[in-house]
Amino acid sequence: MNLAIRDIRYHRGRFILTSIGLGLLLGVVISMGGIYRGLIADALAILHANKADIWVVQQNTNGPFAESSRIPEDIKYRMRAVPGVAEASPLSFQTIQIERHGKPFRFFLIGYELSGFGGPPEIVAGRGIRQKHYEMVAARAMGMQIGEKIHLGLHDYTIVGLTGKIVSSSGDPVAYVSLADAQNIQFKKDNDAIRNDRERIGANLANIQTLSPVQGKYLQKNISAITESTHTVNTIVVRLAPGANLQEVQDRISRWNHFKPISDAEQTAILAKGMIEKARMQLGLFRVILLVISAVIISLIIYTSTLDKIKVIATLKLIGSQNRVIIGMILQQSLLMGFIAYFIGYGLILLTYEKFPRRIVLEPFDMQILFVIVMAICIISSFVGIRKALKVEPGEALGG
Amino acid sequence: MDKNMYAIEVERLTKIYGKGETAVTAIADATLQVKPGELVAILGPSGSGKTTLLTCIGLINEPTHGTVVIDGTTVADEGWKSGIDLKRMRREKLGFIFQAHNLIPFLTAQENVMIALEINNMTKNEAKSRATELLTSLNLGHRLGNYPSALSGGEAQRVAIARALANKPRVILADEPTAALDTENGKNVMALLKKLAVENHSAILVVTHDHRMVEGFDRIFQVSDGRIIDEKNSIDAG
DSSP states (O other), rough: HHHHHOOOOOHHHHHHHHHHHHHHHHHHHHHHHHHHHHHHHHHHHHHHHHOEEEEEEETTTTTTTTTTTOOTTHHHHHHTTTEEEEEEEEEHHHHHHHHEETTTEEEEEEEOOOHHHHHHOOSEEEEOOHHHHHHHHEGGGGOOOOOOOOEETEEEOOOOOOOOSSSSSOOOOOOOEEHHHHHHHOOOOOHHHHHHHHHHHHHHHTTTTTOHHHHHHHHHHHHHHHHOOOOOOSOOOOOOOOTOHHHHHHHHHHTSSTTEEHHHHHHHHHIIITHHHHHHHHHHHHHHHHHHHHHHHHHHHHHHHHHHHHHHHHHHHHOOOOOOHHHHHHHHHHHHHHHHHHHHHHHHHHGGGGGGGSSOOOHHHHHHHHHHHHHHHHHHHHHHHHHHHHHHHHGGGGOO | GGGGGGGGEEEEEEEEEEGGGGGGEEEEEEEEOOOOTTTEEEEEOTTTHHHHHHHTTSSOOOSSSSEEEETTEEEEEEETTTTHHHHHHHHHHHEOOTTTTOTTSSSSSSHHHHHHHHHEEEEEEEEEEHHHHHHHHHHHHHHTOOOOOGSSSHHHHHHHHHHHTTTOSSSEESSTTTTSSOHHHHHHHHHHHHHHHHHHHHHEEEEEEEEGGOOOOOEEEEEEEEEEEEEEEHHHHH
16 A cells, blocks of 8 residues: 555645645746756857858957957958858847837847848748848747838838747847848948038048148048948858868968957857856856755655654554555655656746747756756655654554 | 463563653553453553553563563563564554554545555455455444544544454554543443454453443453552452
8 A cells, every 4th residue: 555645645735735836946947947058049049040160250359249349341252262161251240229119129130141141040931131221031039020110220121021039149039131231220320420520530631731632632531431331240150161171271260360260169169158157157056046945845845744644653653564664655755746846847837938038948858857856855855754754653653 | 370371471560761860660560461352451540650561561662671471472571572573563463552543544444454454464455355344344334435534433443443453463452442432432442342352362451541441341450650559350340
């Protein structure tokens, strides 16, 4: 006869409520793990979508995600000429926050060369960008409709397609425009600012006594062209030709001044370990604290449940019950509670994870490890109850 | 008299709690024998040492001095005899009935009897059959699936008696079995114990302070201040 099951059957209301409570706690533990994995997945989403072998960024930086990086767009031509390089495509990144329907609306904008790579990894509705200007593909998570217009910088952009769930390392949904549009949105000044800049440059040149008015006008034209140029990008992504040696290509690019080639593996390490390290440690600490709290709660539940059964245990001992019967009753209840609570927590997160503001990724390996930890906690927690039960004297069954 | 004819033999049993100046003698030099089929009472006021005597015979409390022999097996002789498995002895030779029935609240009447049998390594089916038979014989056939909370005091005590009888013990020890019952139910329980002692050929030792329940006992040991001061036949008791 299984006494643990009989006791649970009799006190099922209490057992179910306790298991639900513990399940909610474990649900938080599971979600913490899922958020951690989600952070990594988010951080690497753009990286994985691009499938680049090398990220060429500004020298002495870890750009373009961890640090600011600005390089001239025309470097792409030099990259394409490097032996072993199959493709090189410039990319521009910027985080944008505007007002939409009276609420802050934040997203990550990627500008890419339409003939190159680095654009939307998939189109789930509508179409990709075909025109060089004023078209946008938005991540589904932005909640925009095809045909909807959004005003950015000096112009309106029309949503022509939707892409899947792709986010930046900060968790913001991603939108794509052509590189030229992205550069305009980021660097193009409005007419007043341009006029103001030109006046300032003209005034500065006029103060130079050695310049003739003609020279001054000529210089002003050239300087303005440079300051008004938008042909800057954050990175140039490079794909290698089959059989090309990554290290050799990196070494060759490194020899040039002003640029740093970061391999995909290095970029992954910068993103996964560098950018989200603190968040990872914070989540890890929370998980440990919550697991300790769970262990304390399970111990207390088992201990108080054992105290409730002192007379039962004494009676069992008095009628000659073996210790294994009593230990089994306590241990099985503890394990069953942990087992049910684990699956309540798991089920809860499975049902709700898509509604979380950040991505939750439930890795089977993480879930298996957590299950083993929960079972181990249950076994350890039941020791306090078992210790108490083994100390109960059969004589305690006597008396009123 | 042949030694093996007694189910319980206690000789010069003494139980002292504590040591030195704080030592308290709960029972001193108690000697008694109970034959199979006998219903014997230990009668005395509260604190007289009767429950201590019962726990020493019930292999719960280790006697300080003296001997205890259960069904021909010496279990205590100046302390527990080495090599004696007390739990096994309690399981196989003894049955206990308590003041407050002590049924396991989360087991049905039938399961409460079955647990005593399964602990003694009986298979589930055999235990179920034996429990049903016992409870039916005690007019509880209609209460097999009821939890103790749904039973009356008298019914619960009869389930407890069935549990005590489950393994056909040679000795049944009852601690104030009628204390929680009204007079009528108490008398019914005592009558039942008398009947079972004869039918099962078990020695039944009942601890009680209730003088109303002394009728029907074969012998009564009067305990006071830790000593057996008198032994009477039931006829003399009233």
